[in-house]
Amino acid sequence: MSFLTLSGLVKRFGSTTVVHGFDLAVERGEFISLLGPSGCGKTTVLRMIAGFETPSAGHIIIDGADITRKRPAERNVGMVFQAYALFPNMNVADNIAFGMKIANMPQAAIEARVTEMLALIKLPDLAKRYPYQLSGGQQQRVALARALAVKPQVLLLDEPLSALDAKIRVSLREEIRALQQELGITTIFVTHDQEEALSMSDRVVVMNDGRAEQIGTPHMIYNHPKTRFVASFVGTLNMLEAQVEDPANGIITLAGHRVRVASGLDRLPPSASCMVALRPEALAINPAEPAANALPCTIVDVQFLGAIVRIKARCGDHILSVDTFNQTGAPAWSRGDAIALHFNSDEIVVLA
Amino acid sequence: MRESRIGAWIAMIIGTLYFLLPLIATFEFSLRLKRGEYSFEAYRVVFSDPRFRDSFSYSVTQALATIAVGLIIVVPTAYWVRLRAPQLRPLIEFITLLPLVIPAIVIVFGYLRIFNSSSLIPLTDTSLGTDALLMFGYVTLALPYLYRAIDTGLQAIDVRTLTESAESLGANTFTILAHVILPNIRAAVLSGAFLTFAIVIGEFTFAALLNRPAFGPYLQLIGANRAYEPSALAIMAFLVTWACMGLMQLFGRGVRMPATDTR
Numbered sequence: 039m040s041f042l043t044l045s046g047l048v049k050r051f052g053s054t055t056v057v058h059g060f061d062l063a064v065e066r067g068e069f070i071s072l073l074g075p076s077g078c079g080k081t082t083v084l085r086m087i088a089g090f091e092t093p094s095a096g097h098i099i100i101d102g103a104d105i106t107r108k109r110p111a112e113r114n115v116g117m118v119f120q121a122y123a124l125f126p127n128m129n130v131a132d133n134i135a136f137g138m139k140i141a142n143m144p145q146a147a148i149e150a151r152v153t154e155m156l157a158l159i160k161l162p163d164l165a166k167r168y169p170y171q172l173s174g175g176q177q178q179r180v181a182l183a184r185a186l187a188v189k190p191q192v193l194l195l196d197e198p199l200s201a202l203d204a205k206i207r208v209s210l211r212e213e214i215r216a217l218q219q220e221l222g223i224t225t226i227f228v229t230h231d232q233e234e235a236l237s238m239s240d241r242v243v244v245m246n247d248g249r250a251e252q253i254g255t256p257h258m259i260y261n262h263p264k265t266r267f268v269a270s271f272v273g274t275l276n277m278l279e280a281q282v283e284d285p286a287n288g289i290i291t292l293a294g295h296r297v298r299v300a301s302g303l304d305r306l307p308p309s310a311s312c313m314v315a316l317r318p319e320a321l322a323i324n325p326a327e328p329a330a331n332a333l334p335c336t337i338v339d340v341q342f343l344g345a346i347v348r349i350k351a352r353c354g355d356h357i358l359s360v361d362t363f364n365q366t367g368a369p370a371w372s373r374g375d376a377i378a379l380h381f382n383s384d385e386i387v388v389l390a
Numbered sequence: 391m392r393e394s395r396i397g398a399w400i401a402m403i404i405g406t407l408y409f410l411l412p413l414i415a416t417f418e419f420s421l422r423l424k425r426g427e428y429s430f431e432a433y434r435v436v437f438s439d440p441r442f443r444d445s446f447s448y449s450v451t452q453a454l455a456t457i458a459v460g461l462i463i464v465v466p467t468a469y470w471v472r473l474r475a476p477q478l479r480p481l482i483e484f485i486t487l488l489p490l491v492i493p494a495i496v497i498v499f500g501y502l503r504i505f506n507s508s509s510l511i512p513l514t515d516t517s518l519g520t521d522a523l524l525m526f527g528y529v530t531l532a533l534p535y536l537y538r539a540i541d542t543g544l545q546a547i548d549v550r551t552l553t554e555s556a557e558s559l560g561a562n563t564f565t566i567l568a569h570v571i572l573p574n575i576r577a578a579v580l581s582g583a584f585l586t587f588a589i590v591i592g593e594f595t596f597a598a599l600l601n602r603p604a605f606g607p608y609l610q611l612i613g614a615n616r617a618y619e620p621s622a623l624a625i626m627a628f629l630v631t632w633a634c635m636g637l638m639q640l641f642g643r644g645v646r647m648p649a650t651d652t653r
């Protein structure tokens with residue numbers, strides 16, 4: 039049995055349903071990201087776990103106990119908000135101590151825990167500072183310490199990095215992940231940034247319109263997106279319309295060329311249309327060793343991005359994005375060049 | 391350019407004179423109790439009048455009680471409206487503004503009808519009951535100022551997120567109000583309190599009609615019967631009001647605002 043279970047969660051605001059039958063089973067110590075575009079219901083799911091919204095239907099179970107109807111204060115769930123939400127009238131130490139004071143912990147134990155938390159967030163000297171004297175990144179770390187100080191069963195983070203500068207965002211996300219692994223705390227992290235979700239999580243839940251579209255490891259989500267939505271939301275993808283030719287042998291036609299696919303055709307009848315996805319980095323230009331498939335193309339654009347050169351190539355009616363590493367000795371491509379794009383049959387994903 | 395600046399100066403000088411001349415004249419007059427010399431004799435007479443001390447301390451007590459009761463009513467209400475029922479804000483604001491629109495004399499007659507000795511709640515039967523009635527009347531009078539001040543204070547903080555952070559750390563509503571919300575709207579609470587104080591100290595209509603020994607009716611009584619003392623009292627009342635304003639400024643500046651930068 040998993041540690042945190044959401045089963046059939048539904049949330050309606052008036053007549054609009056914002057979350058439709060959301061199911062998720064989280065293991066103890068797991069780091070899960072809810073990833074999806076703005077307005078897809080991520081925050082609402084998180085707020086139901088925290089107790090700030092009451093589900094219209096469904097259950098929330100933590101460690102075997104049904105907490106669906108409990109008030110936020112009765113749950114043992116820590117929350118970190120995008121807006122930091124430190125108490126402006128209290129210094130850092132008092133902010134971190136707040137939850138422990140409410141729990142009537144002895145003063146000495148509180149002080150020891152505050153010191154421990156300050157060391158954990160690498161701000162040991164800022165105990166007496168007030169929130170307005172801290173940078174955004176420091177404030178968010180204190181908010182994290184405040185939530186963790188009371189040893190919650192589950193830690194919830196709602197886009198905690200969105201208000202920060204790009205640089206701080208990357209370093210803090212590594213810190214959060216390291217902290218989470220050190221403490222082994224079960225964590226749900228909400229974000230609309232796919233890079234954040236993929237880099238931090240054990241598993242990612244891609245959400246669309248109040249539903250979980252796909253739940254899986256970052257590797258699975260990125261390499262084997264199940265739906266068109268997941269494929270387009272996670273990373274840059276070439277999405278191409280193709281025709282099924284011989285489902286039994288895994289053959290489709292793409293812009294008039296026969297292409298071999300490894301899987302995903304079993305459900306489709308011959309001559310049906312289907313959507314396929316190809317990662318820009320899965321394509322090789324005129325490789326020494328030919329792959330299973332090759333598409334003849336014409337280069338229409340070359341973007342030099344530093345370590346990566348992004349090439350746009352036309353094949354029939356399709357434009358494909360191709361990412362290659364910049365190599366000093368390699369030929370420089372230019373517009374109008376005729377090339378062949380090679381890829382293996384397991385690189386092409388047939389979308390549901 | 392030059393002309394408009396001269397115009398501005400003239401306007402400012404006229405405004406200042408309009409404001410200061412009566413004040414200076416009143417002050418000057420208050421010093422002339424003794425014939426042929428300036429003295430603070432009028433002030434001495436006022437201070438040695440036991441009715442002055444009694445009425446002033448009565449009004450100060452009323453003001454403090456009004457502030458306490460007003461805050462107990464207004465702070466949780468404004469907080470609750472902001473947190474749970476923001477759609478009710480225009481309605482609540484309208485209600486709190488009513489005392490500005492309805493003349494004090496109408497309000498007090500309404501009170502007397504509802505709370506007189508032959509009513510269900512005969513507050514006017516006892517002196518303490520009448521004191522309480524007067525205090526509740528003052529709470530009504532102070533409502534527009536108190537509510538506005540508190541609501542503005544709440545607007546400056548993120549009531550919802552602060553409340554939710556505290557809730558998820560196990561705090562109940564009382565703890566949240568006392569330890570998270572109130573300390574962060576301290577400046578607003580103080581400015582509302584000082585305004586209330588200034589209003590109650592000078593109030594006449596309610597106190598006179600309820601026949602209470604307050605400072606306002608005493609001012610009126612002295613004004614009708616003496617020459618120099620009323621001027622001294624006016625200057626003193628003015629100083630009390632300005633002290634309140636000054637304290638409002640002082641405490642208003644001391645608030646810390648949450649940082650909003652993203653570093």
Ligand SMILES: Nc1ncnc2c1ncn2[C@@H]1O[C@H](COP(=O)(O)OP(=O)(O)O)[C@@H](O)[C@H]1O
Binds near residue numbers: 056074076081
């Ligand atoms: N209290 C509310 N009342 C009405 N609609 C709401 C409320 N909270 C959220 N919504 C709606 O629910 C949808 C999902 O919101 P949210 O969970 O905040 O999305 P996300 O966090 O993924 O951006 C949005 O369309 C939003 O407008």
Ligand SMILES: [Mg+2]
Binds near residue numbers: 077080082197
């Ligand atoms: Mg959100």
